[in-house]
Amino acid sequence: MEPYAVVQTGNKQYQVRKGDVIDVELLDGISEENKEVLFQEVLFVFDGEKASVGSPTVGNAVVKGELISFVRGEKVVAYKYKKRKNYHKKIGHRQNYLRVKICDLVM
Template identity: 45%
Template structure:
């Protein structure tokens, strides 16, 4: 069974056992989180699509780790003006494993 969940402004298609890298959640490593914003759940002919959410549906996941992504470099320059700015950024994210889907 698949589900489409919404978290961190993005949508993810998940099934039990999947491992995801999502926007940072305030949860400890080893803890559990419940995603209650389920947009669609089911498979084949038993697919339920919400308007916008499916009622009484949830997805339970466990937190594997809170990590940071690869560093990206932001470099700005204006030619012939002597202006250069170099900055770096590392995005925080949470790695979760989907445990079960409740329809």
């Protein structure tokens, strides 16, 4: 089996392999000039032969990624309505994400 890791960012967990492309919530310090993304919260690592489970994180394990682009998610629509009061309100929201390509799993 090929190596993979489970990382946590933005209070969400992602299972990643080298070469995967994932969309994560915006991170501090990432811009068009600084394209390197480091995921320090590695919860689980499988190197092809043995697995390492962190408590809560695996020490010295880092997942390196590269920023591909800034993207926006699908529009989520909320609709407020009060019967017999002629009140209705439509609210839309699109979340901003970073599209990241996983370059390396350092164990």
